[in-house]
Amino acid sequence: MDVGEEDCLRDLREGCEWVASQSTHCTIDDRAVEALADALCASDRGRSTTGATTAGATTGDASVQTTTDATSDATQAGPGRSTLRLPPWNFDGVHFYDGGPLTVQYLLLLDALNFCFWPDPSLHYEHLASGLRAAVQSDPSSIDAARLAALDVPGLRALLGPKPFPLEQQRVQAARQVGQVLLRRFSGSAVNMVVEAGGSAERLVRLLTAHFTYFQDHAIYRGRQVALFKRAQIFVADVWGAFNGRGLGHFSDVHSLTMFADYIVPAVLRSRGVLKYAEGLAQSVDGRQQILAGSEKEVEVRACCIVATERLRVRLERRVGKQVLSVELDWLLWSLGMESTAPLCHHRTMTIYY
Numbered sequence: 001m002d003v004g005e006e007d008c009l010r011d012l013r014e015g016c017e018w019v020a021s022q023s024t025h026c027t028i029d030d031r032a033v034e035a036l037a038d039a040l041c042a043s044d045r046g047r048s049t050t051g052a053t054t055a056g057a058t059t060g061d062a063s064v065q066t067t068t069d070a071t072s073d074a075t076q077a078g079p080g081r082s083t084l085r086l087p088p089w090n091f092d093g094v095h096f097y098d099g100g101p102l103t104v105q106y107l108l109l110l111d112a113l114n115f116c117f118w119p120d121p122s123l124h125y126e127h128l129a130s131g132l133r134a135a136v137q138s139d140p141s142s143i144d145a146a147r148l149a150a151l152d153v154p155g156l157r158a159l160l161g162p163k164p165f166p167l168e169q170q171r172v173q174a175a176r177q178v179g180q181v182l183l184r185r186f187s188g189s190a191v192n193m194v195v196e197a198g199g200s201a202e203r204l205v206r207l208l209t210a211h212f213t214y215f216q217d218h219a220i221y222r223g224r225q226v227a228l229f230k231r232a233q234i235f236v237a238d239v240w241g242a243f244n245g246r247g248l249g250h251f252s253d254v255h256s257l258t259m260f261a262d263y264i265v266p267a268v269l270r271s272r273g274v275l276k277y278a279e280g281l282a283q284s285v286d287g288r289q290q291i292l293a294g295s296e297k298e299v300e301v302r303a304c305c306i307v308a309t310e311r312l313r314v315r316l317e318r319r320v321g322k323q324v325l326s327v328e329l330d331w332l333l334w335s336l337g338m339e340s341t342a343p344l345c346h347h348r349t350m351t352i353y354y
Contacts, residue, residue: 008209008227009202009256013310015226016258019303022222025281026300028308032273037315039272040332041082082319086328087335089241094126096133097242101191104239104248105143106136108182108190111235112174112214115352118263119166124338131160145188148179170352174214181211194239194248201236201251208232217353221299228302230260230354237327255323259309259330261302262354264337267346274308275301285347293351301347302354309333 020028090097096106110132117123135142135158142159156172157164165171178190186192197204208215215232218225237257243249259265269275277285281297291298309329316324337344 007202008206008229009233009258012227012229012258013306015224016228016303016306018224019221019226019300020307023300023304025278025297026304027276027278028304028311029273029276030311033308033311034315036269036272036274037312037319040312040316041084041319081321084316084320084324086324087331089238089331091331091335092126092338094129094133095238095242096129096136099243101189102136102140102143103242104191104194105189106132107238107242108193108235109143109148109175109178111231111238112178112212113160113165113171114231114234115171115354116167116350117165118346118348119350123163123165128160128165135159145179145182148175149183151175151179167350167352174352177212177214185211191248197251199250199252201233201240201253202256204236204239204251205229205232205257208235214352219294219299221296221303226299226303228261228306228353230262230302233257234260237330240327254327255325257325257327258306259326259333260354261305262334263346263349264344265309265330265333266301266305267344268333268337268340269305269308271340271342271344274312275304277301281347286345288345288348290348290350293349293353298347298349 089095095110097103110129113128113132114125117125117128132143141147147155151159151172153164153168153172156168156175159175182188182190182193186196193207194204197207209217209227209229209232215229215235217229217231218227220226236251236254237260240249240251240254245251245254266275270277281291281301283289284291284297291301309326313324313326313329316329
């Protein structure tokens with residue numbers, strides 16, 4: 001597939017704005033957006049910003065921690081401004097990091113498998129990330145492209161742990177596709193794809209969605225194709241965060257990434273009154289009924305989540321007087337959801353995209 005030259009992230013934003021303007025099942029309360037911006041600036045989350053530990057990721061031998069202002073966990077304000085504390089990449093300490101190409105290979109496979117945990121309440125993203133980390137620490141060749149291209153169910157369990165993840169066969173297929181595409185197009189190494197992107201987050205998203213069908217996260221909404229690209233954008237963000245925005249992780253347009261539309265952040269925004277669900281959607285979500293992938297309800301929840309987060313980002317920037325990245329705001333909202341002591345009722349969709 002031709003990568004093309006269109007700005008896929010601009011089109012993504014425009015498409016989601018259009019869905020939000022048409023949406024009947026899910027709407028955005030802008031007053032609640034303002035209130036959440038105030039609350040986030042008033043909260044005392046995160047750690048110090050100067051010399052903050054940002055990677056804290058584990059290599060095969062020891063814990064490697066790097067410092068930089070590229071993924072600082074707080075946005076410092078000027079006089080009379082608010083302060084916003086943002087979590088750094090790997091704030092939960094579950095990722096592999098060795099400072100080189102193996103990290104990129106790990107992240108691509110991780111993000112290819114990062115979908116649909118909710119059917120098993122005992123399994124979460126951290127189990128995926130840490131299980132794969134342990135496999136790479138034990139045998140770095142376990143994620144070689146050739147081995148991934150021939151992966152089977154026992155091989156997947158050897159990588160992730162003996163307990164099967166939901167949609168296990170689809171995860172096997174996703175891992176195989178990673179290996180096959182890397183061998184066919186990128187000489188077996190994910191780092192070559194990152195290098196080909198030339199420091200552009202948008203181009204890396206285009207490369208992913210052009211060559212890997214498991215990253216082609218889009219839907220048809222009222223006759224219009226709408227891109228969401230949750231996992232493609234997460235991969236870019238993970239590389240950026242892991243390398244602290246430098247070297248392999250330098251993307252001059254990282255600000256063009258949106259949040260990553262999943263099922264946790266919409267639940268957080270709904271709990272804060274930002275997202276409002278119509279009666280039918282609310283009954284489906286609160287009743288823990290499955291919502292069909294690609295349905296109007298599902299697309300509206302995800303698109304409105306992206307638009308609401310963008311509006312929140314703009315309001316936060318006004319308060320702190322500096323740029324706030326959607327990437328970091330997603331990490332903050334997701335961490336709020338994972339740390340919530342009150343139960344969050346999220347929508348349930350069986351899908352390979354999130």
